[in-house]
Amino acid sequence: MELISNAPAGPIEKSWEAHKFGLKLVNPANKRKHTIIMVGTGLAGGSAAASLGELGYNVDCFCFQDSPRRAHSIAAQGGINAAKNYHNDGDSVYRLFYDTVKGGDFRSREANVYRLAQVSVNIIDQCVAQGVPFAREYGGLLDNRSFGGAQVSRTFYARGQTGQQLLLGAYQALERQVGLGSVKMHPRTEMLDLIVIDGRARGIVTRNLNDGKVSVHFGDAVVLATGGYGNVYYLSTNAKGSNATAIWRAYKRGALFANPCYTQIHPTCIPVSGDYQSKLTLMSESLRNDGRIWVPKKPGDKRNPASIPEDERDYYLERRYPAFGNLVPRDIASRAAKAECDSGHGIGETGWGVYLDFSDALKRLGASKIAERYGNLFEMYERITGEDPYKVPMRIYPAIHYTMGGLWVDYNLMSTVPGLFVLGEANFSDHGANRLGASALMQGLADGYFVIPYTLGNYLANTKHEKYSEDAPAAREAVANVNAITKKLLNASGKRTVDSYHRELGKIVWEYCGMSRNAAGLKKAAGMIAGLREDYWRNVRVLGSNEEFNQSLEKAGRVADFLELGELMCMDAFDRNESCGGHFREEYQTPDGEALRDDANYSYVAGWEFKGAGQPAALNKEPLIFNYVKPSQRSYK
Amino acid sequence: MKLTLHVWRQKNGQDRGRMVRYEVPGVNEHMSFLEMLDVLNESLIDKGEDPVAFDHDCREGICGMCGFMINGQAHGGFKGTTVCQLHMRHFKDGDELYIEPWRAAAFPVVKDLVVNRSSFDRIIAAGGFISVPTGSPPDGNAILVQKQDADLAMDAAACIGCGACVAACPNAASALFVSAKISHLAHLPQGQAERDRRALAMVRQMNREDFANCTNIGECEAACPKQIKLEVIAQANADYIKAAFTERPETVSGGVG
Numbered sequence: 001m002e003l004i005s006n007a008p009a010g011p012i013e014k015s016w017e018a019h020k021f022g023l024k025l026v027n028p029a030n031k032r033k034h035t036i037i038m039v040g041t042g043l044a045g046g047s048a049a050a051s052l053g054e055l056g057y058n059v060d061c062f063c064f065q066d067s068p069r070r071a072h073s074i075a076a077q078g079g080i081n082a083a084k085n086y087h088n089d090g091d092s093v094y095r096l097f098y099d100t101v102k103g104g105d106f107r108s109r110e111a112n113v114y115r116l117a118q119v120s121v122n123i124i125d126q127c128v129a130q131g132v133p134f135a136r137e138y139g140g141l142l143d144n145r146s147f148g149g150a151q152v153s154r155t156f157y158a159r160g161q162t163g164q165q166l167l168l169g170a171y172q173a174l175e176r177q178v179g180l181g182s183v184k185m186h187p188r189t190e191m192l193d194l195i196v197i198d199g200r201a202r203g204i205v206t207r208n209l210n211d212g213k214v215s216v217h218f219g220d221a222v223v224l225a226t227g228g229y230g231n232v233y234y235l236s237t238n239a240k241g242s243n244a245t246a247i248w249r250a251y252k253r254g255a256l257f258a259n260p261c262y263t264q265i266h267p268t269c270i271p272v273s274g275d276y277q278s279k280l281t282l283m284s285e286s287l288r289n290d291g292r293i294w295v296p297k298k299p300g301d302k303r304n305p306a307s308i309p310e311d312e313r314d315y316y317l318e319r320r321y322p323a324f325g326n327l328v329p330r331d332i333a334s335r336a337a338k339a340e341c342d343s344g345h346g347i348g349e350t351g352w353g354v355y356l357d358f359s360d361a362l363k364r365l366g367a368s369k370i371a372e373r374y375g376n377l378f379e380m381y382e383r384i385t386g387e388d389p390y391k392v393p394m395r396i397y398p399a400i401h402y403t404m405g406g407l408w409v410d411y412n413l414m415s416t417v418p419g420l421f422v423l424g425e426a427n428f429s430d431h432g433a434n435r436l437g438a439s440a441l442m443q444g445l446a447d448g449y450f451v452i453p454y455t456l457g458n459y460l461a462n463t464k465h466e467k468y469s470e471d472a473p474a475a476r477e478a479v480a481n482v483n484a485i486t487k488k489l490l491n492a493s494g495k496r497t498v499d500s501y502h503r504e505l506g507k508i509v510w511e512y513c514g515m516s517r518n519a520a521g522l523k524k525a526a527g528m529i530a531g532l533r534e535d536y537w538r539n540v541r542v543l544g545s546n547e548e549f550n551q552s553l554e555k556a557g558r559v560a561d562f563l564e565l566g567e568l569m570c571m572d573a574f575d576r577n578e579s580c581g582g583h584f585r586e587e588y589q590t591p592d593g594e595a596l597r598d599d600a601n602y603s604y605v606a607g608w609e610f611k612g613a614g615q616p617a618a619l620n621k622e623p624l625i626f627n628y629v630k631p632s633q634r635s636y637k
Numbered sequence: 638m639k640l641t642l643h644v645w646r647q648k649n650g651q652d653r654g655r656m657v658r659y660e661v662p663g664v665n666e667h668m669s670f671l672e673m674l675d676v677l678n679e680s681l682i683d684k685g686e687d688p689v690a691f692d693h694d695c696r697e698g699i700c701g702m703c704g705f706m707i708n709g710q711a712h713g714g715f716k717g718t719t720v721c722q723l724h725m726r727h728f729k730d731g732d733e734l735y736i737e738p739w740r741a742a743a744f745p746v747v748k749d750l751v752v753n754r755s756s757f758d759r760i761i762a763a764g765g766f767i768s769v770p771t772g773s774p775p776d777g778n779a780i781l782v783q784k785q786d787a788d789l790a791m792d793a794a795a796c797i798g799c800g801a802c803v804a805a806c807p808n809a810a811s812a813l814f815v816s817a818k819i820s821h822l823a824h825l826p827q828g829q830a831e832r833d834r835r836a837l838a839m840v841r842q843m844n845r846e847d848f849a850n851c852t853n854i855g856e857c858e859a860a861c862p863k864q865i866k867l868e869v870i871a872q873a874n875a876d877y878i879k880a881a882f883t884e885r886p887e888t889v890s891g892g893v894g
Contacts, residue, residue: 051771066692067758069798070700086778122772129774131767131827133790140781159791164699168794172766179762187755210747239694273667278675279696380698383722384669449771497682499675543687548649549748551690552682 003256003607003622006410007111012628013094016115019411020454024461031056034460037204037219038062039191039246042071043163043441044424045225046170047448053177055453060217061174061183062206064190064241064554069171072227072239073444076163077284077377079147079155080127080441082120087144091152093117098629099150100439103329104404104432105581105597106631107262109605109624111411112429119450120442124156126449130169134158146327147286147437155438160284160376166441170448190554191246192485193478194222194253194420197468201250201420205478207486209554212546214482216475220465221419221456224250225448228403228425230263232562232569233514234506236400237269237282243558244565247407247426255415256607256620258408258428260565261573264435264582265515266401267333270384271353280399281384283356284377285437288326288333290361290370291394293317295354299344305355305393316340324636331434331582331595332636334398338515339593341397348395357393398515402440404431404582405572408607408622412455413447416607419463421456423447428605433581486546489556494539498556501536505529505559509566513573518586522574526567533563568608568617575619578602590633599631638664638730642677644689645737647746654746656735666726670713671696671703673725690749698722698862701797704804705750706737711801711860719799719862739804742847743811754800756846757814764838765818767827780826790824793817795863803848805860812851813858815843816873817865823876833880840877 008015008022026034034057038049041063049061063071083096096117101108124142128134134156135143147155158165177183188209195203195216203218229244230236251257268283294313301308316336318325328336337354340346347353362370367390371378378389385395406428407415413429414421424444431439468475512525536559544550579588579595580602588596605622639662647654661677668676671693678688694702698719705720707713713723728734736750744752782790794817802813819836822828828835851870858867 047771054770065694065700065702066754067798069758069761070694070702072695072700075695075697075699084777124777125774126769126771128777128780129767129769129827131790131822131825133787133794133821133825134777136782136784136787138784140783141778158794161699161791161795164797165791165794172761173769173771175758175762176766176768178758179764185758187758239700240696241694274665276665276668276672276676278669278672281697379717380722383698383718384724386724386726453771497679499679541682543682543685549690549751552688 001256001416001609001620003408003416003605003620004410005109005111005622006412007109008411012111012114015111016118023454023458026457026461028056032058034058034465035060035219036456037217037222038225039204039223040071040225040227040426041068041171041174042073042225042227042424043167043170043444044448045223046071046167046174047445048223048225048423048452049183050170050173050177051449051453052456053180053182056182059177059183060186060219062186062189062191064188064209066187068174068185068187069168071167072242073441074164074167075239076441077160077282078286079145079157079162079438080123080166081147081154081436081438082124082156082442083117083154084121084124086142087153089152091154095152096120096154100430100436101432101629102634103434103436105434105595105634106432106599106603106626106629107259107580107624108430108432110626110628115451116430116443116446119446122450123442123445127166127169130173132158132165132169145286146289150436160374163441166445170445192249192482192557194250194417195475195478196253196417197472197474200418200463202468203475205482207482210549212548212550214479216470216479218468220460221421223421223423223452223456224407224426225423226426228406229562229565230400230403232505232566233400233510234502235272235277235280235510237266237280240279243561245558245561247422248561248565250407250415250417250420252610254417254610255420256408256609257405257568258605258607259405259433259572260569260608261513261576261583262404262433262581263400263569264330264402264404265334265398267330267337267398268356268396269399270381271348271350271395271397281380282399282401283381283394283396285330287356287374287377290365290373291326291356291358292360293326293354293356295340295345295347305347305357314345321636328636329434329436331584335515335584337398353395353397355393356396358389359393362390400510400514402435404428404433404435408605412458413451414455414459419459421452423452433583485557485560486553488537489540489542489553489560490546492537492540492542494541496539497541498552498559501532501540502555502559502562505532505563505566508532509569513570516584516586517573519574522570526570526574529563529567529570533567536560536563571617572606572608576602576606595634597631603631638666638725638728640664640673640728641733643733643735644749646689646749649748650745664725666724668725669696670707670720670723670725690751692751693721696721699797701799704739704799704801706739706804708735711739711805712862714860717862717864739800741803741809743809744800744803752800754798756848757798757800757811759846760811760815760839760842761818763842764831764835767822768831782825786824790821793821793824793865793869796865797863799862801860801862802857805856807854807856808849808852810851811843811846811848812870812873813861813865815839816869819873819876820869823872832876833883836873836876836880837884
């Protein structure tokens with residue numbers, strides 16, 4: 001299959017404007033004749049549903065939570081980037097574009113990234129107008145901070161709850177459309193299959209989580225904004241309900257899955273405390289602005305941190321990366337922490353942790369300034385660990401946090417199935433092999449507010465839309481597929497709980513396809529996952545029935561998909577014989593342990609195509625061409 | 638440590654429901670309350686018994702999905718803490734805990750500890766927003782906001798919509814939830830144009846739902862995991878009263894073309 005990006009030619013500064021002008025419009029009177037299926041209500045889905053409703057489309061909007069306000073975008077703490085240059089410190093659209101392409105380790109599509117940087121400024125305006133209470137300076141202007149890896153202050157924030165406030169802004173805009181009747185909300189409803197008729201996405205099959213009712217919903221286009229697949233690792237910073245089922249089942253209906261091995265490990269999370277652990281909690285990396293990361297110089301030094309003198313501490317990021325210090329990009333900071341722990345310098349009971357120390361900042365700025373910047377994060381840390389970071393250094397360790405891979409989309413955010421659009425973390429675009437801090441919120445809102453309202457109209461205007469009934473063979477087949485999966489899970493009546501399988505899968509993927517990977521490990525992991533999956537279908541225990549509120553059944557379907565996706569991740573990581581961004585292959589590194597790309601052979605997007613159950617997926621390549629930011633070895637020294 | 642739990646079990650909205658006693662051994666002080674319930678559920682599944690249904694998602698105190706009563710207190714009654722962030726070090730060996738869903742007519746039970754809070758969404762849909770279609774705003778810095786106003790707006794906007802305020806209220810009123818949104822938007826210059834309409838619409842929708850009236854008891858403030866202050870209710874009341882007295886029928890004028 002040839003992957004055509006549809007990225008416009010011509011000067012990149014003008015390409016989005018020119019492309020928009022070339023897109024066909026739908027007559028206002030005709031918009032209400034179109035129904036759009038929107039799955040997911042995070043920043044991307046919520047903003048898209050609201051914007052499409054405002055334009056006059058009928059939107060059927062779905063989320064598995066009890067309310068569209070719960071999506072996991074809500075947990076983003078640090079902020080959102082925008083190239084406003086309010087601080088006269090040298091920022092520009094071009095610099096944000098440049099930083100994002102470089103941060104992504106030259107594995108993203110330039111035209112998409114440029115557009116993202118361009119619309120970033122509109123996002124802030126939109127959110128301010130909605131009443132998002134961004135931090136302000138005394139003069140009433142918007143405040144900014146610098147954030148993970150950026151040398152300019154371009155991050156807008158609302159205390160440590162930026163994601164929450166942006167999501168509530170989108171949610172309120174969405175609810176306004178619900179009140180006006182343009183959006184119909186279907187909470188506690190999970191998409192379980194995609195209906196493809198004559199090669200086009202025409203609807204979805206859902207299960208009502210309250211009573212198990214399986215339904216068919218038709219639309220003229222289907223938009224997935226269902227987030228990332230970080231929960232394949234079981235322990236992640238994602239919400240417990242975050243899952244890959246919608247995108248995975250779309251993959252099985254013909255949408256290509258791009259770069260599944262690009263996963264991001266966040267360097268500052270609270271370390272694991274025991275086997276019962278159900279998730280990991282992230283501490284915003286804005287903490288790295290004022291906290292200093294260190295480990296004892298002596299391996300196995302179990303002294304209390306306060307009694308380790310200054311000259312026996314190794315501030316290893318400041319030592320190895322003098323220019324960026326504690327603010328190096330996430331992948332670099334994470335691997336450096338792992339390297340320290342692997343060599344026996346790790347701290348805490350388990351030895352899997354490093355210190356994030358605020359004592360210098362407290363001396364310099366005083367406790368009240370620190371409280372103003374990080375008060376809620378410090379409280380959260382103390383609530384979880386029982387330790388007070390004003391007095392003792394935080395203990396942190398990397399955890400899986402974000403997945404750059406996702407369904408392949410073209411410049412219009414359309415997947416390889418015509419009529420199926422994918423937004424936000426669920427798609428693969430924009431972040432390449434590594435995402436910069438405060439860019440996820442930006443991408444979600446860019447896709448939802450400012451891209452899909454244009455590109456979706458073009459698809460609708462160029463396409464004929466027949467009406468179908470639920471008797472359409474493709475709809476009946478999709479419903480039968482959903483029912484068969486449910487039946488198989490309920491009938492397995494084995495011995496092991498869904499969670500126990502999920503935990504085991506997570507351990508395999510974390511061990512072999514986590515922070516660093518190698519060919520032998522990936523091959524082994526793929527085999528282990530295949531074996532685990534086989535056992536799952538024979539030996540999983542799901543109690544109860546379909547026709548009730550059944551959380552075990554919900555989880556069981558999602559874990560079944562993770563058990564397939566995990567194998568594809570290993571396959572993709574195995575196939576990519578280079579290190580780039582979040583994908584670090586031990587065989588490919590510089591003498592001082594930095595990631596070594598292979599631009600001659602791997603400067604492409606890997607789009608995996610489903611070839612049927614039990615068949616290996618087929619690899620399709622979209623070559624990446626860099627006309628503006630010339631690939632170079634990333635250096636943060 | 639070992640705990641004895643009495644958990645509300647109710648199969649669905651029609652079932653009457655009852656308390657069921659469970660022993661949970663091997664509870665570790667570093668577990669969160671929900672992780673303790675996970676351990677209970679794993680053991681129930683092993684025994685072939687239906688696990689306890691409870692809502693949860695982010696498990697970091699921000700999505701607002703989790704919440705139930707522990708010994709009659711919403712989220713357990715620990716200051717500024719949701720149950721997902723409540724750690725077992727606050728309990729001791731041998732404790733006996735009573736766990737029940739939110740009790741409010743406007744929050745019907747779905748199963749066990751899970752309730753339906755769609756009434757909150759309907760209140761927001763009625764007016765809890767600023768009408769600003771995508772693409773039409775002025776530059777972000779064109780609207781100056783005093784730092785104090787931004788801070789007070791943020792204090793109110795911190796509401797996570799969990800419903801603890803309703804569950805804690807002897808009247809099962811939703812005044813704190815509704816007022817938090819009214820107060821958030823009323824503190825900002827962007828929110829002024831619709832300030833009166835918003836207060837009227839949200840309060841009217843609240844009255845259409847099964848929420849009772851606020852009598853200024855203050856249990857909501859004590860129970861709120863985000864520590865939203867009672868003063869937001871005073872502000873919303875003032876806004877509502879002013880809006881109710883100055884309300885005029887909307888003028889409808891036809892076009893001339």
